[in-house]
Amino acid sequence: MTTSPNRAGYLQLAPGLILVLAAMLVPLFLLLVASFWSIQPGGDIDTSFTLANYAKLTERPGYAQIILRSIGIAACVTLVTILLAYPLAYFVAFDVRKHKLILLILITLPFWTSYLLRVFAWKVILGWNGVINSGLTTAGLIEEPLAFLLYNPFSVVVTLSHAWATFAILPIYLSLEKIDRNLISAAADLGDGPVRSFFRVTLPLSMPGVMAAVFIIFIPTVGDYITPALIGGPDGLMVSNLIQAQFGKANNWPFGAAISVVSIVTVSVIALVTVAGLRRFAGSAR
């Protein structure tokens, strides 16, 4: 059946697939299994099957609230990131002629610097005695520091939109770049104004990039740990902090596993539904 050159291809593909299988799929499966275990009073793990962890999640509204809040914050971050990134991507794709490559590298560079450090920097910038507040005070523009800057969902959205910027700009730029310019001038010839042709041609055709951005930003953001832990404050607490606590201080791995499973499943379903919706919109261009 398979010819021998193709066999070489499968052989070369095997190590990578085995890596993903062994380091991701098997551990994820074990996480799922562990979510049906329980913890004994002494702290030992009881491996007999139980739904107690999931029951606990549904019984106490606090957990559902935190999961919902994480999803809300992640949705907000995704939306803000894409809305901010789109004009920049458009600018690079349609307006920039010279030095496009340098501009693209310039946009990519911040992404490669440590995420932890960037979050730390935002904490320093937005803090009570931070760069913005002390700067405005020194300049005589305000007398009291602005308290709304740090330790709330707003600061989380600012920081995460910054963290994910590149992941929105690049895919949107790539899909804008691919658009056949004749289509846009055709729309103009047929009497569409710039706004109308943008919503009827450019935007729908750039949807693949937007969909990629939604996928890459939304799912990891729900599980983000560093930002809520460092600058979220009590109202910015997210599900990852809850999960980490179960694997850390609370030392209840099975419950931590159950929270992980519930959040990843919920989030994946939401992401898939959103992308399906966007795909329909993209189809409207044809």
Add this chain to the structure above:
Amino acid sequence: MTARRGRRLRQVFSSGYLVYLYLPIVILPIFSFNDSFYISFPLQAFTTRWYEELASDPSIIAALASSLQIAAATALISTFFGVLTARALTRYRLRYQKSMLAAIMLPIVIPELILGVSLLVALNQVGLGLGKWAVVAGHTLICFPFAVAILLSRFEGFDLALEEASLDLGESPWQTFWRVVFPLALPGIVASVLLTFTISFDEFLIAFFLSASEPTLPVYLWGQLRFPKKLPSALALGSLIIVASFIVVTIAELMRRRRTGWGTK
């Protein structure tokens, strides 16, 4: 008229956006030379004492050493796997090619926290301990998709005829690989090594769960952030990491976009 105004608006917006992108990266180095425990304006006198404090701390050196080892191992392994995978996907027509590529890219989408805790559970079940190798396993997993993406774009531009010519001229597949494929792919390979090295070196969350008693530099830094007195030296350490990443990544980006391979011209 409106078209020009639109362009002008986008230009202003984009400049502002770039300032937003670079703000945190510029702020850290500025305040790392500021002679005060408080990170706020107005700036005090210029000092290098936070950097001197760093050099005299043996636990930083230890953390740096484990970070470098982990990043080097991760970069080499994930790039090696990446070369094989990218070649398999471009050179052959395999069945289920798209689904396989999707499976390979999956680790980018799954939250690192989930990857971290699931590896923690798995390593415990299998009875393998935590430590440097556990971190290398986790980092290789998240770096692998990046390596594949970088190398795919390199291999896609390949002229298969060159390879066939070499085989026709009597070179063995092994010789062909080293004398034709490897030199052509080298800029991509170097870019992949550098970028995966950077990802691993900067990664915090997976290392936080798996490094156990051998903290990496980011894990060590995380511990320091709790102590207000340590913040200035954390700033100094952070600035050094940022400058190093910038240099490495700039080289990698230039490499990646080279049109011709080494040894061909």
